Amino acid sequence: MTLEIESKEATHDTDGLPVEELVVNIGPSHPSTHGVGRVVVHLDGEVMTHVEPIVGYLHRGIEKMSENRTYLQVVPLTDRLDYVGSMYANWAYCRAVERLAGISVPERAEYLRVIVCELQRIASHMMALGSAAGDTGAATMFIYTFDERERIIEAFEELCGSRLTYNYVRPGGVSFDVPEGWLDNVLAFCAAHRDKLTEMDKLFFGNVIAKGRLKGIGVLSAEDAVAWGASGPVARGSGVNWDLRKHDTYSVYPRFDFDVPTGSNGDAYDRGRVRLFECYESCRIIEQAISQMTEGPVKTPLPRLLRPAPGEAYSHIESARGSLGVYVVSDGTPRPYRMHVRSPAFCNLALLKILAPGHMLADLVAVMGSLDPVFGEVDR
Amino acid sequence: MSSFAMGAFWGLAAGLLIAIAALIGVWMERKVAGRIHMRIGPLEAGPFGLLQTLADTVKLVLKEDITPAAADVRPFRLAPFVVFVPIASSLAVIPYAVGWAPFDISAGVLFFMAVPSLSVIGILAAGWASRNTFATIGGIRGAAQMVSYELPRTLSVLAACMLAGSISMTGVLDAWRPWWLIVLAPAFIVYFIASIAEVNRGPFDLPEAEAELVAGYFADYSGIRWAIFMMAEYGGVVAASLFGAVVFFGRGLGLGGVPGALLFVFFAFALTTAMMWVKWTFPRVRPDQLMTLAWKVLTPIALVELLVVGVIASWML
Amino acid sequence: MSDHLEELRERISELDPTIYPLFSIEFGDAVIAVPLDDLLVTMHRLRELGFDRLGMVTAVDRPEFFVLVYRLHSRALSAGLFVKAKVHKEDPVAPSMFEVWPAADWQEREVFDLFGIDFEGHPDLKRIFLPDEFEGHPLRKDYDHPRVIRRPDYI
C-alpha cells in the first residue's frame, strides 16, 4: 500500500487560471484519527468536497486466527477487538458460544455481566467524549473524562487483574466473583459520577465555542441512519430509538427500568450529548442490578474442551458503539469453523464519507470524533 | 555609528529578555496546564522542574536541523527569524520604568501595533516553503487571522491613546488615571481576545491546530528553528501582557517605585496566566467563526468604544 | 423463542407467499435460503416487508461453495432474520445489495477483500483492509502464505 496520493489534474477557474484541487492526506498516524485511520480529503479552500476514509491499518486477521484456536482460546482475542470496551466483545462472543453449545449461565453471572458492561459503557463513553472534545481543542475535558475512566479501570483491575484486556466474561459465566466491598465501591462511584457528568455537561456542552463547533455539523437523517446500518449513539443521535437492551432484549435487561436517550438533530452535538446521557442511565442500571443481585455461583462448570454440535449461532449485544454481533459457525471440532464480528464502529465509520463533505476541514475531526471509531474493532 | 551600537545593544538585550521570557513562559505553561489537568507538570529537572525548559532548549539546539528535500530552502530557513525579530523588537518600546523605555519614540504605541504584524510574512513563508499541505493551510490561516485581528486590537488601544492624547508609550503612561479602568474595560476585553488571536494561541490557535493540522505552519521545522518559533510565540504572549499592563493598568495603577514595579510584574503575569488558562479550557474555534468574531463582534465593539471614549475625552479634557 | 419464530413465519407468509417456502428455522434462528439468482429480488421484497436494517454481511467457506450470510433486522416486526445464498467457488459472483441497503457498501468490500467474492453492481469494489498489492483472499480455507506461521497444535 503506497502512502502517496495521486495528484489531480489542474482545472481552470473563470479567469482561465489553473486551479489545482488541494488533496490533504490525514493519517494513518494523526492525532485525531483515534488510532490508525486514514482520511483523504479533497479541499476547495477550507471546504471539503470529497472525503474518503481508508481503513485496514490495524487489520490483524482475528477472524482467521480464531479458526485455529479452541473456543475458549478465542476469548482473549476478542479482548483486543474493541480495546476501549473489551467486555462487550467478550460477552457477545460468549453468548454466541453459549447458544451454540447450549450452555446455561447462572443468574449472578448475568448480573455481573450487566454491571461490568454498564461500567464499561461509561468508560468507553468517557473516552469517546473526551477524545471528541480533545479533537476540537478542549484538552482539559479529555483529561477530566479520562480521569473518570481511570476510576473504572481501577475497579476492573481489582475485579479481574487487568487494566485493559479483561478476559472476564467467559463461556458459562464470568471468571471470578466480585472481591469484598467491590460492589459498594461501584455504588459510590456511580453516586459521584453523576455530579461529574453534570460538571462535564457544563464544561463542554454548555460552552459557546463547543456549541458553535458541533451544532449542525455532520447531520445524519434518521432514514440514512437506518439504511446505512448505523447503530448505537450514532443512530440514537438522529432520533432512531433503537437499543438492543430494550428492543431485542437479552440477559437480565428486561428487569431494569431505564430510558433510551435520543437526539433530535442528528448532528455531532446530539451524538455527543446522547453518550453523556447514556452514562446517567448506565448508573441507574448498575444501581438496580446491585440491589437485585442474589448470592450464587458465577460460572457453569465446563469441560476443558468445548465441542459444540455442528451449527451456527449469532448473538448481538448493545455495545458502547452500537450493536455488536458475533457469528460463530461450528463443524463439530473443538475449534470454530468460522467466527465473524459484526462491528458497529466499522458500520458507523462508513458514514464519514456522506457526513463530512460540505463542511470545513476543521469539522472533519468533529464528525469523526462523534462517530467514535475504535480501529481495533473497525479493522479487526 | 554610536546609534548603531546602541541599536545592537538593545537588540541583544531584547533578544535575551525574550529568551528568558520564553524559558519562564514555557515552564509556566506546563505548570499551569498541569494544575488545570490535575497533575504536577515538570518536576525532575531542577527544583520544581525549573530547569526543564533549559534542558529542552539545549536539546533542541543540538537536534538535527532538517530541511525537507521538497522545501524552498531559503524562505524555509529564514522564516523563523522573520517571525522572531519583529516580536523581539516590539519589546523595546515598553516602558519598564516610569518615564523610561529602552527605545522611547514618540509613536511607541504605533510601533508596538505595527511591527509584530510583520511576523505574518514569516508565518506565510514558513507555511508555503515547507511544501506540506498541513503547513500551507496553517500558513494561510495564520495570515488571514493575524491580518483580521490587527484591526480590533489597534482600535481598542486607540481608545486609550485618545484619552491620553498621545501615541507615545511614556505619554500614555503619564496620562493614565485610575478611572480609565472603568472606561476602558470593554476595550481591554477586546484587546485581550484580539491579542490571543494575534499570537496564535488557543482557542484561536488555528494555524497550528494540533487536531487538524498536526502542527500547522511549523510542522516541518525541527530543532533550533522550531525553538525560535516557540520563542516567538511565548515572546508574543509576554509582550502582549506587558503592553496590556502598561496601557490598561497604567503600569501598576500608576504607582511609582518598587510597589508599582511589583504590581506591573503582577499584572503582566496575571495576563499571561489568563491566556494560558483560556487556552487549556476552551475548545478551538473554526476558521469562519474566527473571522466572524473579528469582523462582526470585536470590531464593532471596538468602534463603539472608540466613539464613547471620544465623547468622554472631549468632555473631560 | 420458537413461538416467536413461528409467528414471524406466519406473518411473512401472510405478507408474501413467495418467500414462505424458503423459510426455515435453524439453530433457533429464522433462516431464508435463497437461490443466488433470486437474491436481489427477495431482498427487495424483504425490505418492503419491513426489514429496514442490514446488520451483517459475511461469508462462510464451505468445502464445495461459499455461503453468503446476511443478517436483517426489522424494527416494525421486531425480528431478526438470516438470509443465505450459495455462491459457486469457480465463479464467485453475487449481486450487490448496495441499492437495497447502502449499509452493504463497506461490508461487501470486506467480503470481497477476504473471500474474493465479486459483487456485481457495487459502486466502488476494492480491497478495504488489506493493501491493494496483497495476493490471495485470507479467509478462504485454502489460503496459505509462507509468511503465516501456523500455531503448533498444543490444544
Added chain:
Amino acid sequence: MALVDRIGTSLERTPGGGIILTSVDALVDWSRGQSLWAMPMGTACCAMEFIAASFSKFDYDRLGTFPRPDPRHCDVMVLAGTITEKMKPAIQRLWDQMPEPKWAIAMGNCTVSGGIFYYDSYSVVRGADEFIPVDVYIAGCPPRPESLIDAVMQLRELVHEESIAPGKRRERNTKLPRSKAEANERMEAMRTPESDGPHAPAKVVNKEFPSDVIADEGGEV
C-alpha cells in the same frame, strides 16, 4: 548535526580535549535525558495506556516527557500497539522524519514480537525491530503506564552513555540489516519454508485429541 559531530570529533582528537568533551557530554546527555519528547505511535490497545501515562494519574510530564504528534519535534518514538504490514511504511516514514538523535521504545508484546498475533496472522509484523532499531522493550499486553515511565527512565540511562563525538557513540542494539542487499537476503530466507531462520513456520503436528477432554455433548453442558 553535522556541526555538532565535527565539534565532537575535533575535541576527541585534540590532546586534552577529552576533559571538555566529557563535560559537554554530561550537559548534553543530561538535557537530552531530561526532555525525551515522545512521538505517540499508538496503533492499538497500548495507545490507551500511553494516553493514561501522560494524563493525570501517571503524568510522565514530571520526567519532562510529553507527547507531541509531530515527528519533527520528537526524540523518542513510542511504538504502542500492533503493527501491520499495511501500517509499516507509514511508521517507517515517520521514523525517518524524526531528527537525530532519536530513540525508540517498543511498548507491548505486539511491538516486541507480535505477541498474541504471532501465530496464524497474515498481516501482522512480528516485532517493530524488524524495521526500526528499538532501544527499550516493554513486555505486557498491554503494559501498565508505570512500565512506560520505567522505560523512559531506562532510556535516560542509555542516553547518558551517548556522546557528541561519533567515535564514542553507543553501539545501537539492532538486528536490522545494514544494506538493502542484506535486507533482501534476509527476506528471502524468511520466505522459504525450509529455512532454519527465526521466522520459519513451526511444524504442524496433527495429533488426535485425548478422549478424556472431549466434551460430552449430551451431558450437563
